[in-house]
Amino acid sequence: MDYQSFNPGSLPGPVTAGNAVNGLLANSMTFLGLGSMLKSVFPSLVGQFSASQISNTIKLFLLGSTVELGRRSWEWIYTRFRPKLYISATFLDGDPVHEWIMIFLAEKRVWYHARDYTIQYKTSTQQWGVTVIRPGEGQTQVDPEGVEELEETVSFLPNYDTPQLFRWRGYWVEVIREAPKPQGLPHEIKVSHGSGTLRLNLYTLNQGALRDLIQEAKEYYIEESKQQVIVRSLGINQGMVHGIFGAPGSKQFWTDIKKKPYRPLDSVILPKGVLDSIVKDAREFITSEHWYTRAGIPYRRGYLFHGPPGTGKSSTVYALAGALGLELYTLSLSTSGLTDATLQMAADGIPKRGILLIEDIDCAFPSRDDDEEEMRQAQAKATSSRVAENMMMGIPPPPGRSSVTMSGLLNVLDGVNSENGKIFMATTNYVDRLDDALLRPGRIDMKVEYKLASRDQAAAIFNRFFAVPEDARGSSEKMPYEGSVHHPLADEFASRFPDNEFTVAELQGYLLTCRTFPRAALDGISAWVAHEREARLGKAERERERKAKAKEAKQVETGAQMAPGVPPMFQGFFGMQPLPASGSAIASTQPPRDQSGLEGDQNLGSDRVISAPPLDVPTSSELKVPEL
Numbered sequence: 001m002d003y004q005s006f007n008p009g010s011l012p013g014p015v016t017a018g019n020a021v022n023g024l025l026a027n028s029m030t031f032l033g034l035g036s037m038l039k040s041v042f043p044s045l046v047g048q049f050s051a052s053q054i055s056n057t058i059k060l061f062l063l064g065s066t067v068e069l070g071r072r073s074w075e076w077i078y079t080r081f082r083p084k085l086y087i088s089a090t091f092l093d094g095d096p097v098h099e100w101i102m103i104f105l106a107e108k109r110v111w112y113h114a115r116d117y118t119i120q121y122k123t124s125t126q127q128w129g130v131t132v133i134r135p136g137e138g139q140t141q142v143d144p145e146g147v148e149e150l151e152e153t154v155s156f157l158p159n160y161d162t163p164q165l166f167r168w169r170g171y172w173v174e175v176i177r178e179a180p181k182p183q184g185l186p187h188e189i190k191v192s193h194g195s196g197t198l199r200l201n202l203y204t205l206n207q208g209a210l211r212d213l214i215q216e217a218k219e220y221y222i223e224e225s226k227q228q229v230i231v232r233s234l235g236i237n238q239g240m241v242h243g244i245f246g247a248p249g250s251k252q253f254w255t256d257i258k259k260k261p262y263r264p265l266d267s268v269i270l271p272k273g274v275l276d277s278i279v280k281d282a283r284e285f286i287t288s289e290h291w292y293t294r295a296g297i298p299y300r301r302g303y304l305f306h307g308p309p310g311t312g313k314s315s316t317v318y319a320l321a322g323a324l325g326l327e328l329y330t331l332s333l334s335t336s337g338l339t340d341a342t343l344q345m346a347a348d349g350i351p352k353r354g355i356l357l358i359e360d361i362d363c364a365f366p367s368r369d370d371d372e373e374e375m376r377q378a379q380a381k382a383t384s385s386r387v388a389e390n391m392m393m394g395i396p397p398p399p400g401r402s403s404v405t406m407s408g409l410l411n412v413l414d415g416v417n418s419e420n421g422k423i424f425m426a427t428t429n430y431v432d433r434l435d436d437a438l439l440r441p442g443r444i445d446m447k448v449e450y451k452l453a454s455r456d457q458a459a460a461i462f463n464r465f466f467a468v469p470e471d472a473r474g475s476s477e478k479m480p481y482e483g484s485v486h487h488p489l490a491d492e493f494a495s496r497f498p499d500n501e502f503t504v505a506e507l508q509g510y511l512l513t514c515r516t517f518p519r520a521a522l523d524g525i526s527a528w529v530a531h532e533r534e535a536r537l538g539k540a541e542r543e544r545e546r547k548a549k550a551k552e553a554k555q556v557e558t559g560a561q562m563a564p565g566v567p568p569m570f571q572g573f574f575g576m577q578p579l580p581a582s583g584s585a586i587a588s589t590q591p592p593r594d595q596s597g598l599e600g601d602q603n604l605g606s607d608r609v610i611s612a613p614p615l616d617v618p619t620s621s622e623l624k625v626p627e628l
């Protein structure tokens with residue numbers, strides 16, 4: 001049978017759209033000679049099917065192709081035409097702008113009429129939520145105080161992918177929360193991260209409107225944050241067991257956001273003039289960008305606060321950040337999985353005038369009794385570059401400790417990206433453990449020593465606790481640090497307090513036990529001092545015993561590793577090394593040290609691992625001929 005006999009022109013019946021398409025397809029097949037081509041190529045196949053079946057299949061195929069072509073063409077035209085209808089903006093989770101917009105939208109009650117919520121308990125990282133509908137607005141009979149309390153503890157979060165439309169300055173704006181994508185490397189458990197992306201469609205062609213909206217959100221956010229200090233830290237990827245920060249593949253490192261209540265500067269009690277000089281220096285720096293540029297000096301500033309724990313170092317940083325209206329970006333160098341590469345990337349993610357705060361910057365140093373740390377120093381440098389390479393290839397670092405090196409840290413401080421007005425702040429309890437290279441001006445420009453509490457500080461703290469102004473007396477809400485005046489018992493209290501023996505934190509701890517009883521605080525101070533001294537003596541004694549035991553155990557262990565039957569003094573002659581192999585690795589990467597444990601100038605090489613060997617643990621070379 002010839003397929004031409006199926007020419008719809010020869011078919012009876014009315015001329016319909018279907019007939020027309022059939023005719024068109026059949027004619028094109030005739031034109032292309034598809035029937036005879038198929039017959040010649042697949043004679044056996046064609047033999048099994050009737051010509052009409054083949055012809056109909058081809059027609060269907062061509063029809064489908066035409067429809068698909070039409071669909072794609074429409075999509076192409078639509079995607080090019082769409083931006084002309086509205087401006088679309090995407091805000092990535094973890095980015096500060098995402099935070100501004102979220103809080104702004106919550107304030108604008110954009111999701112006020114949403115019908116689809118996720119309810120969750122409020123955490124310190126949950127910064128925004130939708131206001132629940134209040135009584136008086138007709139929707140609920142619940143006690144208003146109860147509703148308010150509920151709002152403080154529970155978040156109403158609009159669900160993902162449900163668009164909400166609202167009006168802003170006369171424009172229609174559509175907002176959609178998109179669910180976070182599951183993340184993680186192939187061999188990790190895939191879990192979603194963060195609170196998702198936010199998309200805004202602004203129905204206008206005016207680009208300026210988008211800028212204005214972001215500006216308004218930013219201003220609102222700054223205003224809202226005035227009574228708080230924003231503290232960001234490295235967000236740990238949920239899928240990570242191995243130390244990946246933020247979202248893999250993105251530059252969002254600082255995704256863990258907390259808000260600390262604003263701390264007034266005068267609540268930090270330091271010797272006269274100290275706090276003023278820090279604040280003055282920081283303020284001057286912030287307003288001197290042009291001066292730095294003109295003078296050709298990198299526009300950055302570093303501060304180091306050092307001294308015993310509990311003397312107010314961190315308190316100074318938080319109070320300063322609040323007073324200057326700057327955000328804090330905190331990290332610990334001992335964070336598991338942190339490498340030079342991730343440290344650099346994280347630092348690059350800090351915006352202009354953000355404060356990078358490294359608390360306890362000496363923490364990568366070993367405790368003096370920890371032998372394992374020596375081994376770690378040698379391994380850390382080698383590991384650091386390997387881990388960085390692996391991470392580039394998507395292989396996560398092994399669980400464990402940080403492998404940041406001194407050169408990595410110095411690169412961060414000196415890097416080009418640190419010159420955009422970044423402030424670097426560090427705290428330490430052991431300034432002597434820090435490398436001179438780190439402490440040089442340009443990296444650390446201002447060092448402030450914190451000391452144990454003086455009598456003046458004791459009087460000031462006493463006043464802060466008990467000298468409550470007239471108008472606040474009798475109020476159960478009186479705050480220890482607000483508008484205090486001189487208390488008549490303050491001087492006597494200070495005279496009974498020993499100078500430079502206790503920290504402010506310890507003193508504060510004592511005063512808290514008699515928070516509203518100044519007389520009891522005065523009467524009890526001498527007994528408290530005596531008790532604390534006794535406790536310290538006991539602690540020191542226990543510590544001495546512990547160290548002696550640890551030393552003994554070390555000597556026994558060293559003896560066990562010597563050649564059996566060979567007296568210790570001859571071990572060297574028999575080529576025996578009393579230390580494990582790792583000891584020699586340390587010797588090769590660690591600079592030679594003198595008996596005092598201090599390193600010579602030649603040892604300040606910038607590629608040295610931050611951690612230093614314990615000062616009172618003998619080095620491998622010292623151990624070669626153990627004492628008999």
Ligand SMILES: Nc1ncnc2c1ncn2[C@@H]1O[C@H](COP(=O)(O)OP(=O)(O)OP(=O)(O)O)[C@@H](O)[C@H]1O
Binds near residue numbers: 267
């Ligand atoms: N100089 C001070 N003025 C006011 N409060 C202080 C001062 N020093 C310590 N405190 C109080 O003691 C507590 C601990 O202070 P902070 O964390 O600032 O000490 P730190 O020196 O940073 O300690 P660490 O080295 O352990 O981090 C805080 O509650 C703080 O309010």
